[in-house]
Amino acid sequence: METLRERKKQRTRDALVRTALELFTTQGYDRTTVDDIAEAVDVSQRTFFRYFAGKEEAALAMEDMTVAHFVETVRGRPPHEAPMEALRQSVLEGWDTLHDVIESVVPVELYLRMYQVMESTPVLLAAHLRKSVEIEETIAHILAEREGVDLDTDPRPRLTVAVFGGVMRLTERQWSADGDYSLDAMRALVVSHLEQLGPALSESWRTH
Template structure:
């Protein structure tokens, strides 16, 4: 049944307002990240960001709590997408398979520019910015710890386990997280390759979760170290 004209008009106006809000938020994030990358995080002020977008400080703080929030917001968007994707993975997958599949799926969304709040062109530069800014890196690591707790909860629900009495969910999440951090940090610092190549890097690192990592690292011909 067709909607009355006043209802359609109200819905159209509401849609336009939402698009305008999203466009303003995206413009603020884009200009902030551009300035951070161009002149440094600490050297960029909120006034400079708002001047570029021609909005007030009040508008900036309507969308972001701080400059730090602007930088970490794409990471938060990726984390939320990862958790949602993990929840929806087939129950037949073991925890490691499910997390790897979710990682690949979310990276593909980023690569296709389908994840709201994440600019695939700026993403590598943002991660490099975080790595070289001590305050941002500290916040990023704290956020990673909270993310691990959320992942433990999801894996525990999937497997029907109580994480308080069964440590396996926390161990597998910590292992996956550590490998993910090592892989992405090396990849970002190297600053080469595309976003799809990072999945190959992760798989290569995960393949080490076997004799290559847990076996004897010394070759038979290697002499034992001498102790004083």
């Protein structure tokens, strides 16, 4: 981030993300055109597409930052932890430092509102899920290396990640639906869901 050129580019990109999220959260994703965003930032439509491969990418730009942050947190977990425990701790711990990462680009409050839009916009939700799958593959690699198993023959890394991903998506959905956007609420949900995982899968649900 040395030269003037680089700083200018960063400013333009951040302005595009901020403006896009602002418009998406106020008017809705579908009712906001790329021209709207470009005009508000005072660049050409063509420039928008030089920064983002598509409208989706601008909408999910923050997402990429949080994901990268989570992946790094997993990488830093002590090796003695069991795989699922390392993932669990990464979520609980990662959210502490995530706040500042987000705030460096957009207000956290805007980020959270955008999350709602994503959940209720089919094409965005779809793109989000696809990205989740990609992350899961990355995490599976990390787990396999950590535990010294072969990803091609041992299904456990991908299995663990798939389950964890399912739980996280469920948690996200419930968290954003409950309306309690606090960190503690998020943490409590993750812990609660993972605790109930074992019983839900093996035991009978009926008490009689």
